[in-house]
Amino acid sequence: MIKNIRHFIHNFKLLNSFFIFIFLITIHSNTKADDFFTVDNINIDIVFEDINLARNNATNKAIFIGLKKLLSWKLDNEDYLTISSVLDDINKKENIKDFVAGYKIHYEKLSDIKYQAEFSIFFNLKSIENWLILNKISFQKNINFKKINLNANFNNFRNWRSLVNNIQSIKEILDYKIVSLSHNNSLIQVRIDIENEDKLFKVFNKSRIDIQKRLNANNEYNISLIDYNKTVIDSTESNDKNYKNNSTILLTE
Incomplete structure (x- = not known):
């Protein structure tokens, strides 16, 4: 009842x-x-x-x-x-x-x-x-064209080439520029035609690129290839007793 x-x-x-x-x-x-x-x-x-x-x-x-x-x-x-x-x-x-x-x-x-x-x-x-x-x-003024910085992380040259190919496959990206490149990291400037940040995440994830916003930074994101062989641990499954009163958790996609 x-x-x-x-x-x-x-x-x-x-x-x-x-x-x-x-x-x-x-x-x-x-x-x-x-x-x-x-x-x-x-x-x-x-x-x-x-x-x-x-x-x-x-x-x-x-x-x-x-x-x-x-x-x-x-x-x-x-x-x-x-x-x-x-x-x-x-x-x-x-x-x-x-x-x-x-x-x-x-x-x-x-x-x-x-x-x-x-x-x-x-x-x-x-x-x-x-x-x-x-x-x-x-x-x-032009809110549809967004300039963002991508901090790309990769394990090897093959991984890097796959990441670049996936970026090139995103039709919303108007152009991009590789600012710096090292053995496992690169800074890429991108001009993208997209409505909002939620759509940004979906577009990159669809192209097998994991994208996370950098803390305390605007228009800056960390990217890497999505490894479908990895086991994803859902942090939201933590025990309720670990939560504090009045705490708020933003669950990312």
């Missing part, structure tokens, strides 16, 4: 999130599609003392993570570093939702103290642009 009640509550919350998504999008129905930017694959896994407040807390964290992804994609390096210094202050304010046109929760998993969900956040670019102007920053 208790299990059925929990199942009903879970389905009700999913339906509720769907209506929130539709309602918010309807409000902005008069705006153009170009005024929105979607950030997908935002996975939140938190332990929260009050499970009733967990969903709201997780939503705010998903919005903040999505905003950082959006800014890292649409700003150049210098502007991103500048705006990063005020992002923490934005995260503490409730009006961070003013940047959001809507959101979608793809799934939710609830327990007594744990909340897991995957979000897509639909951002209102005009609202974000107005905020950036206050900080004397603007989006890149």
